[in-house]
Structures are given as C-alpha cells and as structure tokens.
Amino acid sequence: MRPEPAFEAPWHAQLFALTVHLNETGVFAWPDWATRFGATLKRRGLEKDLNGGDDYFEAWLETLEALLTETGATEAAALAEMRAAWKAAYLRTPHGQPVTIKA
Amino acid sequence: MPHDHSDHDHPHSLLPPDPALRVKALETILTQKGLVDAAALDEIIDTYENRIGPRNGAQVVARAWADPEFKAALLADADPVLAELGFYGRQGEHMVVVENTDAVHNMVVCTLCSCYPWPLLGIPPGWYKSDAYRARAVREPRKVLADFGVTLPADCAVRVWDSTAEVRYLVLPQRPVGTEGLDEAALMDLVSRDSMIGCGLAGPQ
Known part of the structure; x- marks a missing residue:
C-alpha cells in the first residue's frame, strides 16, 4: 500500500515548512496561528465550500502574509516586489536551468 | 527528437x-x-x-491491542506514553486517546482549521481539511461515516471530538475479531489512517 503524498503541490510543502519553522523559532505562537487561520478559513468558506486542497493552502498563505506584515517581519510592498522579481526570473531563465533572482 | x-x-x-x-x-x-x-x-x-506518517499511530494502536497495561496507561494519560515511544513534539503536545467500543464510536474533526496529531498521523489528508468534512462531521456524523463506508449498529453512540491547537485526539479503533495471535507488525497492517480519525474501522486494508 503506497501512502498518499503528504503534500499535493511543492508550494504547499514549502509554505507548511516555512510556517512551522517560524513558529519554532518563536516568531509566533501556534494557538495564535490557529485562531487567525481558522478565521481566514471561515471567511473564505462563506463564499464557497473549500475543498481542502489549493484553496486551503491559499487561505494559509493569506494568513501567514497578514501575520508577518502585522508583526513587522515584512511589508506588503516588499512582498509584491519580491514576487515580481521571482516572476521575472522564471520568465528570463531558459527552460531546464536553475531559476535564481540574482541575475 | x-x-x-x-x-x-x-x-x-x-x-x-x-x-x-x-x-x-x-x-x-x-x-x-x-x-x-x-x-x-x-x-x-x-x-x-518521508518519515512521519500514520504508521506511527498504527504502532501505538497495535501495542494497545496487545498489551492491556500499555492501553490503560495510554487512555489514562497519553502524553508520557507517547513521549516514551518518541512520538511527541510539533502538534502532538497534548494528546488524548479515545477508545472505540461496542457502545461508542469516536470521530475526530477540527472545526476551527485542521488541528491534527502530526507526530502520530503525519499531514492530514485533503478531505480532513475540507469544509464539507469539518461542517458535516459535527452535524451529521453518521452520514459522514456512511460516506466512508462505515455503518454502525443503531445502539452504538457516535462521539465527535473537536481538536484544538491545544488538544489533539487519536481514535483507538476496535481490534478486529479473529486477530488473536498476530504479532505487532501484523496488527499494525490492520490499522488504517482513517480508522485512527474515526472515519474507518480497523481491518484488512
């Protein structure tokens, strides 16, 4: 019996690990995280039934971004800028080559 | 090419x-x-x-089936028992083990988000995190069980445990009849992940 993969997509795993790591290094407490995450899920679940896959981790990501912005660990503008830098890096990197934001 | x-x-x-x-x-x-x-x-x-998954939980269940003293200690206060097996830490800080019997069937949900005993079961499956399960497990647990192919006798009560960031639950499923004499490894093979969430029964997988 082959177990199901723990994570459906690599970014789910990255996001999960990032959150666990930040909790363990004391950036936030887990009960605080669970309360915030629960609130995001509830709000998003009002619009449509969440299936527990991508939409679940999108809610997770939104919660983490908001938490880290609120605590001053990062800023919304910096996140948007870095996201754009990564996008540009993927678009300019030839297929099959490692993608890096250091041009 | x-x-x-x-x-x-x-x-x-x-x-x-x-x-x-x-x-x-x-x-x-x-x-x-x-x-x-x-x-x-x-x-x-x-x-x-790669390393943590439902096999950990299955080992605990198999041992509880085989060893009455271990089972009694596990049900009385799971944390030290699990710590001794090395199944502790992240999201397993306070564990409660609930036993299925002929009279009561236990089921676990997290209505808040998806609290889950990672050290024993790994990462929860998609359905555990879905709105459908999280809402329906509390409202109509017997129908949810039926969707999983589990039909309980009418006189068996269903108890639903809502996990939190502080308390997580593991269901100790009933040992299947006719499994006397099986060793721990063989017993473990009878314990599915779903049976430890209470959405399945132990038995040949």
Missing part, C-alpha cells in the same frame, strides 16, 4: 502558480532577514514527506 511538451516548446522555465511565487517571495525576504534557515525548511519537508 520531439520531446514531452504537449503544446509547445517552453522558451523559458515554466512559471509556477501565483501562490507559489508568493511563498518564494516570503521565503526569500525572511531568509535575507535571517529569520529563516533553508536547511531547516528542507528538514521539515523531508520529515513529513
């Missing part, structure tokens, strides 16, 4: 979905600030993808 891309050649790398780019952005910024260690992230992912 044609290659595998069905539609067209990708002149550049395949662009990941937007959330993946946002995760990368977060990780990069936090790494630059010294808040994140990339090796620690890899270690966490490897742990949950």
Whole structure:
C-alpha cells in the first residue's frame, strides 16, 4: 500500500515548512496561528465550500502574509516586489536551468 | 527528437502558480532577514514527506491491542506514553486517546482549521481539511461515516471530538475479531489512517 503524498503541490510543502519553522523559532505562537487561520478559513468558506486542497493552502498563505506584515517581519510592498522579481526570473531563465533572482 | 511538451516548446522555465511565487517571495525576504534557515525548511519537508506518517499511530494502536497495561496507561494519560515511544513534539503536545467500543464510536474533526496529531498521523489528508468534512462531521456524523463506508449498529453512540491547537485526539479503533495471535507488525497492517480519525474501522486494508 503506497501512502498518499503528504503534500499535493511543492508550494504547499514549502509554505507548511516555512510556517512551522517560524513558529519554532518563536516568531509566533501556534494557538495564535490557529485562531487567525481558522478565521481566514471561515471567511473564505462563506463564499464557497473549500475543498481542502489549493484553496486551503491559499487561505494559509493569506494568513501567514497578514501575520508577518502585522508583526513587522515584512511589508506588503516588499512582498509584491519580491514576487515580481521571482516572476521575472522564471520568465528570463531558459527552460531546464536553475531559476535564481540574482541575475 | 520531439520531446514531452504537449503544446509547445517552453522558451523559458515554466512559471509556477501565483501562490507559489508568493511563498518564494516570503521565503526569500525572511531568509535575507535571517529569520529563516533553508536547511531547516528542507528538514521539515523531508520529515513529513518521508518519515512521519500514520504508521506511527498504527504502532501505538497495535501495542494497545496487545498489551492491556500499555492501553490503560495510554487512555489514562497519553502524553508520557507517547513521549516514551518518541512520538511527541510539533502538534502532538497534548494528546488524548479515545477508545472505540461496542457502545461508542469516536470521530475526530477540527472545526476551527485542521488541528491534527502530526507526530502520530503525519499531514492530514485533503478531505480532513475540507469544509464539507469539518461542517458535516459535527452535524451529521453518521452520514459522514456512511460516506466512508462505515455503518454502525443503531445502539452504538457516535462521539465527535473537536481538536484544538491545544488538544489533539487519536481514535483507538476496535481490534478486529479473529486477530488473536498476530504479532505487532501484523496488527499494525490492520490499522488504517482513517480508522485512527474515526472515519474507518480497523481491518484488512
């Protein structure tokens, strides 16, 4: 019996690990995280039934971004800028080559 | 030589979905600030993808079936028993083990988000995190069980336990009849992940 993969997509795993790591290094407490995450899920679940896959981790990501912005660990503008830098890096990197934001 | 891309050649790398780019952005910024260690992230992912999963929980269940003293200790106060087996830490800080009997069937949900005993069961499956399960497990547990193919006798009560960030539950399923004399490894094979969430029964998988 082959177990199901723990994570459906690599970014789910990255996001999960990032959150666990930040909790363990004391950036936030887990009960605080669970309360915030629960609130995001509830709000998003009002619009449509969440299936527990991508939409679940999108809610997770939104919660983490908001938490880290609120605590001053990062800023919304910096996140948007870095996201754009990564996008540009993927678009300019030839297929099959490692993608890096250091041009 | 044609290659595998069905539609067209990708002149550049395949662009990941937007959330993946946002995760990368977060990780990069936090790494630059010294808040994140990339090796620690890899270690966490490897742990949950390859090392921790429902086999841990199955070992606990199999031992409880075989050893009455172990079972009594587990049901009375699970934490020290699990700590001794090395199944503790992250999201397993306070565990409560609930036993299924002829009179009561236990089921676990997290209505808040998806609290789950990671050290014993690994990462929860998609359905555990879905709104459908989280809402219906409390409202109509017997129907949910029926969807999982589990039909209980009418005189068996269903008890639903709502996990929190502080307390997580593991269901101790009933030992299947006719399994006397099986060793721990053989018993473990009878214990599915779903049976330890209370959405299945133990038995040949």
